[in-house]
Amino acid sequence: MNFQSNTKTDFKVIGTRVPRPDGVDKVTGRALYGADYNVPGMQVGLILRSPHAHATIDSIDVSAAAALPGVKAVITSADLGIPEDEGLRDVQDNCLARGKVLYDGHAIAAVAAKDVATAKAALKLIKVEYTLLPHVTDVDEAMKLDAPVVQEARADESVPAGSGPNVTHFCEFGHGDLDAGFALAETIVERSFTTAATHQGYIEPHACLASYGNDGKADLWCTTQGQYFVRDLCSGILGIEGSQLRVTASEIGGGFGGKTTVFIEPVALALSRKAGRPVKIVMSRVDVFRATGPTVSSSMDVRIGMTKDGRITAAEAKLRYQGGAFPCGTVDMGAQAAFAAYDLQAVRTQGWNTLTNRPKEAAYRAPGAPMAIYAVESVVDELCQKLSLDPLDVRILNAADAGTKSSYGPTFDQIGLRATLDAAKAHAHYQAPLGENQGRGLSCGFWFNFGGNTSVSLAINADGTVGVTEGNPDIGGSRASISMMAAEELGIPYEKVRTIITDTSSLGQNDVTDGSRVTFAVGLATIKAARAAIQEMCGRVAKIWGIDADAVVWEDGCAKPSGPNAGDFEPMTLAEIAAISSETGGPIAGHHEVNAEGAGVSFGVHLADVEVDPETGSTRVLRYTVFQDAGKAVHPDYVEGQMQGGAVQGIGWALNEEYIYGEDGRLQNAGFLDYRIPVASDLPNIDTVILEIPNPGHPYGVRGVGETPIVPPLAALSNAVSRAIGVRLNALPMSPPKILKAVMSKD
Amino acid sequence: MVAVKLWGSLRDLAEGHDVVEVEARNFKELLDALVAKYPALKPQIDRGVSLAVDGLVYRNSWFTEVKPDSEVVLMPYMKGG
Amino acid sequence: MKNIHVSTTLNGDEAEFVCAPEETLLDALRNRLGLSGAKEGCGTGDCGACTVEMDGRLVCACLVLGAEAQDAQIKTVEGMAIGEALHPLQQAFIDHAALQCGICTPGILVAAKNLLERNPDPTDTEIRYWLAGNLCRCTGYDKIIKAVQIAAADMRGA
Numbered sequence: 007m008n009f010q011s012n013t014k015t016d017f018k019v020i021g022t023r024v025p026r027p028d029g030v031d032k033v034t035g036r037a038l039y040g041a042d043y044n045v046p047g048m049q050v051g052l053i054l055r056s057p058h059a060h061a062t063i064d065s066i067d068v069s070a071a072a073a074l075p076g077v078k079a080v081i082t083s084a085d086l087g088i089p090e091d092e093g094l095r096d097v098q099d100n101c102l103a104r105g106k107v108l109y110d111g112h113a114i115a116a117v118a119a120k121d122v123a124t125a126k127a128a129l130k131l132i133k134v135e136y137t138l139l140p141h142v143t144d145v146d147e148a149m150k151l152d153a154p155v156v157q158e159a160r161a162d163e164s165v166p167a168g169s170g171p172n173v174t175h176f177c178e179f180g181h182g183d184l185d186a187g188f189a190l191a192e193t194i195v196e197r198s199f200t201t202a203a204t205h206q207g208y209i210e211p212h213a214c215l216a217s218y219g220n221d222g223k224a225d226l227w228c229t230t231q232g233q234y235f236v237r238d239l240c241s242g243i244l245g246i247e248g249s250q251l252r253v254t255a256s257e258i259g260g261g262f263g264g265k266t267t268v269f270i271e272p273v274a275l276a277l278s279r280k281a282g283r284p285v286k287i288v289m290s291r292v293d294v295f296r297a298t299g300p301t302v303s304s305s306m307d308v309r310i311g312m313t314k315d316g317r318i319t320a321a322e323a324k325l326r327y328q329g330g331a332f333p334c335g336t337v338d339m340g341a342q343a344a345f346a347a348y349d350l351q352a353v354r355t356q357g358w359n360t361l362t363n364r365p366k367e368a369a370y371r372a373p374g375a376p377m378a379i380y381a382v383e384s385v386v387d388e389l390c391q392k393l394s395l396d397p398l399d400v401r402i403l404n405a406a407d408a409g410t411k412s413s414y415g416p417t418f419d420q421i422g423l424r425a426t427l428d429a430a431k432a433h434a435h436y437q438a439p440l441g442e443n444q445g446r447g448l449s450c451g452f453w454f455n456f457g458g459n460t461s462v463s464l465a466i467n468a469d470g471t472v473g474v475t476e477g478n479p480d481i482g483g484s485r486a487s488i489s490m491m492a493a494e495e496l497g498i499p500y501e502k503v504r505t506i507i508t509d510t511s512s513l514g515q516n517d518v519t520d521g522s523r524v525t526f527a528v529g530l531a532t533i534k535a536a537r538a539a540i541q542e543m544c545g546r547v548a549k550i551w552g553i554d555a556d557a558v559v560w561e562d563g564c565a566k567p568s569g570p571n572a573g574d575f576e577p578m579t580l581a582e583i584a585a586i587s588s589e590t591g592g593p594i595a596g597h598h599e600v601n602a603e604g605a606g607v608s609f610g611v612h613l614a615d616v617e618v619d620p621e622t623g624s625t626r627v628l629r630y631t632v633f634q635d636a637g638k639a640v641h642p643d644y645v646e647g648q649m650q651g652g653a654v655q656g657i658g659w660a661l662n663e664e665y666i667y668g669e670d671g672r673l674q675n676a677g678f679l680d681y682r683i684p685v686a687s688d689l690p691n692i693d694t695v696i697l698e699i700p701n702p703g704h705p706y707g708v709r710g711v712g713e714t715p716i717v718p719p720l721a722a723l724s725n726a727v728s729r730a731i732g733v734r735l736n737a738l739p740m741s742p743p744k745i746l747k748a749v750m751s752k753d
Numbered sequence: 754m755v756a757v758k759l760w761g762s763l764r765d766l767a768e769g770h771d772v773v774e775v776e777a778r779n780f781k782e783l784l785d786a787l788v789a790k791y792p793a794l795k796p797q798i799d800r801g802v803s804l805a806v807d808g809l810v811y812r813n814s815w816f817t818e819v820k821p822d823s824e825v826v827l828m829p830y831m832k833g834g
Numbered sequence: 835m836k837n838i839h840v841s842t843t844l845n846g847d848e849a850e851f852v853c854a855p856e857e858t859l860l861d862a863l864r865n866r867l868g869l870s871g872a873k874e875g876c877g878t879g880d881c882g883a884c885t886v887e888m889d890g891r892l893v894c895a896c897l898v899l900g901a902e903a904q905d906a907q908i909k910t911v912e913g914m915a916i917g918e919a920l921h922p923l924q925q926a927f928i929d930h931a932a933l934q935c936g937i938c939t940p941g942i943l944v945a946a947k948n949l950l951e952r953n954p955d956p957t958d959t960e961i962r963y964w965l966a967g968n969l970c971r972c973t974g975y976d977k978i979i980k981a982v983q984i985a986a987a988d989m990r991g992a
Contacts, residue, residue, distance in 0.1 A: 029928035032936030033920065035871020035911040039937060042870040123854070163796045164762050177829070178761030207971050209875040209883055210937045259873070259937030260971050291876040335800075338829040354761065369832060415758055415826035416805030454831055456812060482934055482972075521831070603811045643931035647973055651934065654974030678880035678969060686975040687959075687966040703809060 014706050019494040023643045026486040027504065028257070037257045040213030040229030041288045048215065049078050049118040051277050051287035052125040053270065054132050055297060056107035056114055059141035059363040059671025060154065063105060063114065063134060070131040071117055076124035078281035080132070082115045085276055087245050096332040098243045100366045101272050107136070108156060108331035109363050110672040111296025113269075118277040118285045141363040141671035145328040146305045148172045148360045156361035160333050172361040174333040179341050179414050180354035187320025187352030191311025195388050201377040201720075201738040202664030203303040206370045207655070207683045210259020211294045216274035217284040222246060224278070226253045228271050231261040231479050232518025236268055237510045243272040244279070251275075254509040255479045262481075262655070263369030264299055266518045295676035299368020300665055302327040302336050302359075304377040312389045316400040320352040321345050321413075325378055328360050329367035335359070336367060339454075340374030342414035343717075344382050347401070347423055347450035347609065349410040363671055369520060371652055372453040372713035376659065376720050380738065383449040383721030388734055397448055397725070398436065401611070402427045422635025422699035422709075423450065423609035429695050430611045435631045444617045444628065447725025451610040451634075451717030455526065455710030457602030458517035462531040464492060464539055466594040470581025472496065474505040474535075476528050477516030482712055483644035484524040490640055491529045491706065495536035497563030498580055514599045522710025525640055526701075527602035533705050539596030543583045546590045551575050604703025608711055610634035612653060612718035616726040623746030625661055625727055631693040632718075637701040637709030648712045650692040656719025658684045664739050755783060755819050758826045766793035780804055781815035783825070801830030842903040844869075845913025853900035859893075860884045862900035863910065871911040871940040875969065882968035885941035886910045892948050894967075911940035914947060923947055923985040932981035934972035942968045946982045954990055958983070 031037035068080040083104040089095045098104075103112045115132050119125040140154040147153060148170070155171045164176045188194060214228035224246070230236050233253040241248045258265065270287045278285040289298070307324040323344050327337040337357035344355045355378075367373075390397040405427055410418045430436060430448065440446060463475040474492050478484065489503040496503075517523070544558040547565040551558070557572035558565050564577035587594045615629040632649040639645040662682045666674040675681045700707025720738060728734045733748045754774045764771045768791065775786035784802070788795045803812045804819075805826040811817045812830060819825055835855045842849055844867065851866040863869045863886070872895050875883035879894040886895045887909040888902075914921040923946050926932065933939045942965060949956060949964045956964070961982050962975070970978065 023931070025928050026931070028936070029933070030920070030924075032933055032939050033911075033924040033927050033943060034915055035869070035940050037936055038870070039873065041874065042864075162800070163766070163793070176762055178764075180761055208935075208937075209881055209969055209971055210873065210935070211875070258935055259875075260935045262971070288874075291878065291881075335829065335832065339831065342828070356761075373832065415760060415828060416808050416810065417824055419808040454810065456810065456831055458812065483931070601812075601814055603814055603817070604809045643977075644934075647931055647934050647977065650974035650976045651972045655971070677878060678876050679878070683969060683971065684974075685966045685969060686962040686979065689962070689975055691958075691979070692974050692976045 017494060019490045019500050020638065020640050020706055021642065023641065024486060024490065024500045026483050027489065028480065028485060039210055039259050040256045043215050043227045043256060045215065045217060045284050048284040048286050049120060049281060050122050050125045051116055051118045051274050051285040052129055053113045053273060054115040054129045055293065056103065056110065056112040058107055058136055058138055059110050060139040061107050061136035062139065063103060063107060064137055065135045066115060067133040068115060071128040074124065074128050074131060076120040077117055077128045078283055079118045079277050080115065080128065081276050081280055085280065086243060089242055094239065094242045097239055097268060098272065100332060101269055109365050111293060111365060113273065113297060116273045116277055118281045118283065143362050143364055143667040143671055145303055145326050145360060145362065148328055148362045149326060149358065156331050156363055160361065173358055174361060175335065175337065175359040177338050177341050178354065178356045181411065182352030184320050184322055184352045184354055188311045190313065190319040192314045193389060193392055194309065194311040195385050195392065196309040197385055197388065197736055199306045199381040199384065199736045201304045201380065203300040204370065204659050204663045205295060205300045205681065206262040206264035208260025208262060208264060211289040211291055212265065212270055212298060213288040214271050214274050215284060215286040216278040218275055218278035220282060222250055224251045224275055226251060226271060226275060227256060228253065229256045229258050229265060231258065231265045231481060231520060233510050234477060234516050235266065235518045236271055239268050240272050240275055244275055252509055252511045255507060258479050258481055262371050263373060263520060266520050267299065267368055269298055291678065292676045295681060296673050297365055299366055301370045301373065302329045302367050306377065306381045308381045308385045310385045310389060312393065314393055316393065316395045316403050318348060318350060318404045321348065321350055323355045323378065323382060325355065325357040326360065327357065328362040328364065330364040331361055332366045333359065334367045336374040340378035343375035343452055344378035345413035346452040347406055348404050348413065349406045350413060353413045355413065371655065371716040375453060376656065376717045379449065379451060379717050380720035380724065384724050384736065387447065387725040398427060398431050401450060419702065420699055421607060421609060422697050425697040425699055426609055426611045426633040426635055429633045429697060430613055433631060433695065435613050435629060438629070440615065443620060443730055444615060445726045445728070445730030447614050447722045447729060449612055449718035449721035449725065451612065451714050453522065453608055453713040453717065455605040455608055456521040456523055457527040457605045458521065458523055459515045459601050460527045460531045461514035461516055461599045462528060462535045463513060463597040464532065464535040464595060466539055466580065466584050466587065468584050468587055470502065470584045472498065472503045474503060474532055475508050475512060476505060477508055477513050478519045478524045478528050479507060481519055482648055483641060484528065487525045487640040487644065488528055488532050491532050492536050495533050496540065496580060497561070522608065522712040523605065526605050526704055526708050526710050529708055530602055530704055531598045531600055534598040535596040537596065538598060539594060542594050542596065543580065546583055547578050549590065606637055606701030606703055606709040608635055608709045608714040610714045610718055612722040614719065614722040614726045616723065616730055618727055618730045618745060620749050623742035623749060625740065625745065627657060627690055629690055631695065632715060633695045633697065634711060634714060635697045635699050635709060636711045637704065638698055638707035639696050640708060642696060645696055645711050646694045649694045649715045652712065652715025653692050653719050654684050654689060656716045657723060660720045660723035660738055660740060662739050662741050755821055755823065755825055757783065757787065760827060763794060763797065767791045777819055779815060779819055780811060780817040783819055803828040803830050838901045840901060840904050842905065843907045845909055855901060857900045858896050859898040859900050859903055860895035862903065863895060869910055869912050873937055873940065882941045882945065883938055885944045885968060887944055887948055892945055911943050914943060921947065922988045923982065926981040926985035926988065930977055930981040930984060932973065932977045938968055938970045942970065942978060950986050950989060954986060956986065
């Protein structure tokens with residue numbers, strides 16, 4: 007669907023800064039999140055987790071636990087079937103270990119009891135016999151031929167012969183003649199990089215309340231980015247039909263991709279089924295770090311050749327990712343995104359995924375892209391330094407544009423990279439002087455964004471207000487944007503529209519809130535649903551006026567005759583039409599179901615100024631500006647919020663966040679004290695510049711914006727710090743001890 | 754006939770070709786034709802693929818039209834966060 | 835040990851509850867008193883999502899025992915609005931998009947209110963350091979600091 011010829015540009019509501027509908031509930035404490043819901047008779051669910059990184063489970067004896075007074079149910083994987091579908095089986099095995107424990111924190115058993123004290127006592131009574139196995143947590147170690155085998159025979163057909171036993175997937179992208187390209191280069195830089203795993207760090211731990219009736223019907227309340235997907239996964243694991251399970255999404259306290267799967271939900275449902283009572287499970291912060299889904303960690307090699315004028319002639323990257331103990335496809339995304347910002351004649355990216363004894367990876371904003379682009383942008387910056395070229399000019403010289411054959415295959419249509427680069431070049435930040443121990447870094451960023459399955463229903467209430475029902479949890483202010491799009495299309499004030507997020511018993515399928523898809527796809531469906539309602543209203547009015555339906559048009563919130571020939575009738579407002587809906591045919595509504603396609607890619611550029619204290623290695627971010635193409639910013643405050651929030655997550659990733667495993671394969675820093683995310687005093691204001699290059703695939707030109715902003719900070723900060731201290735760094739995070747070591751090695 | 758560009762690591766499964774020609778009018782026919790011509794591609798296609806048609810990416814839309822002069826690029830099925 | 839009976843003042847009202855000796859004030863607020871505004875983000879005093887005011891001081895309710903609320907003045911986010919009127923901080927947060935998911939918002943509002951009562955005209959730096967114990971993962975803090983400044987100006991002006 008291409009809206010290029012009729013992308014709207016004269017907006018009344020879109021682009022304004024209206025108050026968000028969930029605001030009052032959230033500032034008064036009235037909003038209900040995953041752990042805030044309670045029902046009578048509910049039991050406390052707790053999960054027993056492996057203290058070992060890798061071991062066989064020789065036996066589990068739950069008899070003493072089950073016999074403890076106050077305990078209503080104890081389960082292990084033996085209480086579940088074994089799904090045929092490989093992906094679903096992996097999800098289930100991650101929720102409750104089967105045969106082996108694969109990482110420190112892997113769930114083994116669960117209890118439901120009348121209170122926390124009883125549940126804790128019951129966990130202590132569960133006897134597990136393990137045989138310890140050698141473990142591996144480092145990505146390069148795990149790829150070796152003699153590495154401890156995490157799971158047998160999980161490699162797919164892409165893996166080259168002679169690969170280590172833990173390598174599950176291989177991919178390659180690119181085009182052109184690399185050798186010829188490198189031969190044209192006057193300077194070549196080849197570097198290796200490593201990045202540690204990070205966690206999405208949502209402040210709200212996973213929480214759910216499952217209520218399984220004796221009639222086989224179940225209700226699940228949970229914090230999630232996708233209640234329909236939770237329904238699919240849980241019904242598959244429990245062996246019931248999807249329609250028997252109603253999943254309601256609570257308000258969500260942060261997700262960023264980490265709540266697009268399940269960890270405790272099937273366990274709570276299985277406990278509830280066995281206990282015949284509702285069961286509530288709330289994860290502790292320690293367990294969130296140990297046993298939900300962090301990012302991959304990576305080891306990468308990048309080689310880029312450049313002429314002395316700054317033209318890239320050839321580029322190559324090798325990405326080695328580990329996604330924990332189950333196969334993961336994130337390296338495909340990283341390998342495709344790595345060079346996306348560049349117009350290249352010769353480019354190749356190869357990627358490998360390997361298993362390790364670590365938790366199963368989950369998405370975190372632009373999964374796979376941040377680390378790959380960090381490596382690429384670092385090498386480009388090093389080349390700029392070597393050749394004494396302006397880093398922004400070099401990006402502009404090589405920038406992908408409309409008509410560029412992308413490094414991952416398709417030819418780009420209208421894209422916003424050049425606009426963001428030009429805006430950065432023109433911005434005062436780029437010209438501001440720097441002092442001693444200070445450095446400036448920049449990086450491009452990119453994400454694909456997508457559409458997906460979406461269902462929206464829009465009701466014109468008899469009082470002239472409008473209710474929009476959609477199925478995507480709001481993680482960034484989308485309810486406001488959806489209401490705005492409905493209001494814009496219908497020509498009525500924003501205050502007349504209310505958007506709610508329904509449970510799985512309503513609407514058709516809705517894919518999870520991810521891929522920066524909601525404002526794009528749900529917005530598109532809402533606009534179409536509004537148009538359907540408009541068509542119905544015009545039809546009603548045509549009957550009232552006694553003219554043909556196509557002689558009635560909709561303008562400024564009213565039905566009007568299409569021209570003088572149609573007749574001389576006073577326009578009828580939406581409210582007037584709604585008031586007589588009962589008499590004119592019944593309730594008026596519109597709906598739209600679609601597998602939305604045509605989402606536009608989103609490019610961004612970040613500028614970062616830092617000051618490094620040479621005595622402590624501590625980095626202070628002095629100034630930070632985010633430039634990003636939003637296509638059309640429906641609600642500028644929320645677009646800015648995504649840009650700022652994603653940038654700060656990236657700053658944390660670059661400067662301090664990492665998963666630290668000990669020799670024993672156990673996670674050492676499972677808490678916010680030692681897994682240090684940015685706090686208010688770490689940061690300056692995050693300035694934002696929104697560019698708008700409309701996406702032809704959306705009626706208003708909207709592009710997804712939520713994920714791209716996490717990508718540039720990694721290299722922007724690494725380039726800034728490297729320039730500040732005069733030593734190129736090649737590992738993340740650049741925490742103070744590591745920077746200090748680099749500073750001291752210089753002398 | 755539609756020319757479909759395959760990504761690098763699929764080449765070996767398509768007898769060394771990175772552009773293959775198939776008879777197809779839409780996404781589904783195209784995938785079916787690829788599997789018929791190169792059965793080794795089936796596991797990846799079963800795992801999921803996206804199709805970029807003239808620069809726009811489609812994830813699993815069987816009836817998306819594909820014209821003989823369309824630029825068609827096979828991509829892995831995309832996931833976000 | 836048996837459960838403990840606690841008498842306290844909660845958002846200006848007398849309140850009583852029963853709790854286990856080892857139970858935290860956070861659990862007492864959420865499970866005994868029906869006030870779910872304070873959130874558990876970590877349970878170890880690192881995130882500030884459970885920030886409440888106790889006798890005029892900010893505390894992490896997860897680090898205070900329920901029993902310690904005896905004879906204390908406890909103030910939570912639920913006590914900030916007066917009737918229909920939101921507190922200027924609450925209004926400023928909505929008007930200036932200082933929240934996204936909102937899970938950290940109750941803790942930050944309680945903390946910011948306490949700051950402005952002590953220091954009605956803080957600098958950005960003072961606000962940032964005062965709120966350093968309240969983690970936010972969504973906003974990057976920028977709009978939060980700006981909203982606090984706007985509310986502070988509003989409260990000074992009014």
